Amino acid sequence: METEFTPFASLLGGALIGLSAVVLLAAHGRIAGISGIVSRILPPSVDKAGLPQGIIFLIGLLLAAPLWFLLTAAAPVQVVSRNGLLLVIAGLLVGFGSVMGNGCTSGHGVCGISRGSARSIAATMIFMATAFVTVFVLRHVVGG
């Protein structure tokens, strides 16, 4: 399915994400890596000191869509696959991979690259590469 090219909204949305990361670092000295924030509050080793702020950040994240709905009177546009099995597999891989690799799109892709971290630049190139190959196989080899 085609989606509309939205350079301005995407640039502005990206800037908001960047601003959020700067606020978090300036206020609490933390990197805005979502997989890190989530995994730190999960067992087996819960980071008790960071727990309250982690939960508050996630509450803010969860409030974004309802607030968007209140302000624009329209739900955010999204198309999510209805294939439950595919999404369970995708979720397991994303959760497992982001924690094992110490970061995801936000922690490595945005914050890490901005800090000039060689680990993050390598991680971003690797996950971009496997994601491109996965979508190619999904759409052009097995499906259509």
Next chain:
Amino acid sequence: MHTFSTLFAGLLFGSGLILSGMANPAKVQNFLDLFGTWDPSLAFVMGGAIMITMPGFWLVQKRSAPLFHGVFHLPTRTDFDARLVFGAATFGVGWGLGGFCPGPALTSLPLAASGTLFFVPAMLVGMVIAKYTAVPSPKSLEV
């Protein structure tokens, strides 16, 4: 201010994901579909974010400490290990399959699309499994 700044950061992050189109898995997968219905928007999301974080982080780190906390928690590792490579590769496959990474998936939770309701619990389970396989390491290593 302490709590408000965290809540504000979360809200800003989620709003940015929605406005940019990253909370729409179809748009993410189209960015990754170079040989099909390619939509380059996501490159602008990353560009817009880094345009702010690069100078922003530099400015913030001129301070000796954050506003509401004693120290900066910044990753210090510079080595490459198998976990980084294997983890990132696995993450990319999942990201391509579902079009969701952790931030957009959580932001999409209140919209309650059936796919999101499958993805998010599975993601949390995947994170817990990965934590069990991890060797004990300093907190600052987590990004």
